[in-house]
Amino acid sequence: VYFYSAPENFNEEMLRGKRVIVTGASSGIGEQMAYHLARMGAHVLVTARTEAKLQKVVERCRELGAASARFVSGSMEDTAFAEEVVKEAENTWGGLDMLILNHIGHSYFNYFDGDVDHIRKLLETNFLSYVAMTVTALPMLKESEGNIVVVSSVAGKAPGPFAAPYSATKFALDGFFSSLRHEFIIENVNVSITLCILGYIDTDNAMQAVSHAIKVAPSPKEECALEIIRSGALRQHELHYPPGIVNGMLLLRGLAPGFLDTLIRSNIVRFGQPVPQAAPGTSAQPPSVRER
Ligand SMILES: NC(=O)C1=CN([C@@H]2O[C@H](COP(=O)(O)OP(=O)(O)OC[C@H]3O[C@@H](n4cnc5c(N)ncnc54)[C@H](OP(=O)(O)O)[C@@H]3O)[C@@H](O)[C@H]2O)C=CC1
Ligand SMILES: CC(C)CCC[C@@H](C)[C@H]1CC[C@H]2[C@@H]3C(=O)C=C4C[C@@H](O)CC[C@]4(C)[C@H]3CC[C@]12C
Incomplete structure (x- = not known):
């Protein structure tokens, strides 16, 4: 508790004129981070696959007062693209202050189906591209004494069911980046x-994927995005958002892991399968988690 509640003074001026890359910024939390950064007067480079959406995000960033805004589109399934995005920042700005790694590839919310290739692909997108961008950006970040921000999940600390591939990629991020942080400290x-440990957030994609299955209420993406930027600028080791739920879960994980697991399962009511439509005159019976 002491560690994560150390004195902190965030001032939005801290981001003015800073050169920031945001990945996965065509929707959800990434899009909201781009808008906050723009409002704070940062230079933003946003990336994702869908050019039409990125174009709109860039326009909005300009309206909000970004020092500059541009996009590069492509898929992070390919680590060559990940490196290209960082090179683009180097060519346009000649440096970089903050690297926000936020994108995720599509996965499913259901029982693990045995597809090993899916996990390999998801590791490329959700993990290896993060490593590749970090490696390419490191000389610039050393020069600016900048920040790396890695967006993860409670599923990357205390996993629930139906997200085995996704959870694996988020644990990989913790292992790699928490080890790397030690090395940075040792080597000055x-x-x-x-590392941002997020609970359930109300982005369109997450709501579409799991709102039928999760009992807890989602937290707002706008506030979540601001907290991520804030903790990155304050150079905190971890962000836990929303703090009550995430800190509670992590505390329980240490004290009573079996109880935490039961609690997680009891908060997931249905998943994956379409909810049957009620026939006229009958009431719909949702499938139970045991049915498959
Ligand atoms: N929402 C939630 O409940 C939670 C989210 N998180 C984490 O927060 C982060 C953001 O989540 P959220 O905003 O909900 O996600 P969204 O699904 O809203 O956004 C994902 C972004 O990644 C991009 N993307 C998808 N596939 C690829 C790809 N192959 N290459 C490059 N970019 C890609 C998408 O754009 P496009 O399709 O155009 O490529 C989009 O911009 C993630 O790291 C997630 O794990 C953590 C805990 C909970
Ligand atoms: C026990 C409870 C107090 C809290 C349980 C919270 C659990 C259920 C929450 C916390 C983190 C959440 C997942 C997440 O990190 C990101 C995504 C990606 C998105 O595209 C689809 C949804 C998915 C898989 C979320 C599913 C629900 C999870 C596991």
């Missing part, structure tokens, strides 16, 4: 690494 590399 003044680049901060912030």
